[in-house]
Amino acid sequence: MKLTFSPGSPFARKVRITAIELGLIDKIELVPATVAPTQPNEAYSHDISPLRKLPALILDNGEVIVDSYVIVEYLDELAGGKLIPASGAARWKVKSDHSIIQGMTDAMLLCRYEVGVRPKELLWQKWVDDQWDRTWQGLTRFENHPDILTRPFDISQIALVSLLVYADFRFPDCGWRAAFPKLAAFHATMLERPSVRASIAPAA
Numbered sequence: 001m002k003l004t005f006s007p008g009s010p011f012a013r014k015v016r017i018t019a020i021e022l023g024l025i026d027k028i029e030l031v032p033a034t035v036a037p038t039q040p041n042e043a044y045s046h047d048i049s050p051l052r053k054l055p056a057l058i059l060d061n062g063e064v065i066v067d068s069y070v071i072v073e074y075l076d077e078l079a080g081g082k083l084i085p086a087s088g089a090a091r092w093k094v095k096s097d098h099s100i101i102q103g104m105t106d107a108m109l110l111c112r113y114e115v116g117v118r119p120k121e122l123l124w125q126k127w128v129d130d131q132w133d134r135t136w137q138g139l140t141r142f143e144n145h146p147d148i149l150t151r152p153f154d155i156s157q158i159a160l161v162s163l164l165v166y167a168d169f170r171f172p173d174c175g176w177r178a179a180f181p182k183l184a185a186f187h188a189t190m191l192e193r194p195s196v197r198a199s200i201a202p203a204a
């Protein structure tokens with residue numbers, strides 16, 4: 001299998017950590033890709049995804065699986081179901097928490113594109129503030145309802161650490177640690193996991 005990725009992508013990091021945790025990383029060749037708003041990449045559009053987003057998982061039979069959550073579901077099924085509960089209340093809690101974190105990550109990425117990619121004269125600060133608020137409200141929610149931080153290891157925790165690594169990378173002065181001490185403690189513990197460390201190492 002091949003995985004398109006970029007080292008800084010929070011969505012690709014989630015998939016890489018998942019693959020390591022499931023013991024599948026040696027079956028996956030990491031293929032760097034460059035996709036960004038306003039940058040045409042016709043080969044990627046044509047061969048991998050018309051949405052021009054990474055990560056994408058290219059199976060050995062040529063089929064392509066897109067969207068980081070669909071990819072982790074696929075990998076989790078291959079590994080026998082370890083990171084997404086199979087049924088019942090726990091399943092819907094994990095999937096719902098994951099969806100919130102996915103939306104928070106989308107919102108932070110949109111802030112990055114608006115501030116770092118869009119021409120300065122076209123910047124719409126109110127819109128950036130609104131997107132940022134969605135991420136911040138999400139962090140507030142998990143700080144105030146911290147069961148996600150302590151329950152058995154699952155995909156929503158991997159998504160959360162991937163978001164926080166991205167926050168440090170793109171918005172190092174945003175002050176999330178001071179604002180959310182429980183999340184900061186969770187993140188410090190997660191950074192000790194070999195899978196998370198490997199995903200951050202320069203060679204990864």
Ligand SMILES: N[C@@H](CCC(=O)N[C@@H](CS)C(=O)NCC(=O)O)C(=O)O
Binds near residue numbers: 008036037066
């Ligand atoms: N829902 C997608 C989001 C993926 C995504 O937005 N990836 C970013 C990189 S971190 C991307 O490919 N951006 C390129 C673009 O939007 O043009 C997923 O979970 O895989």
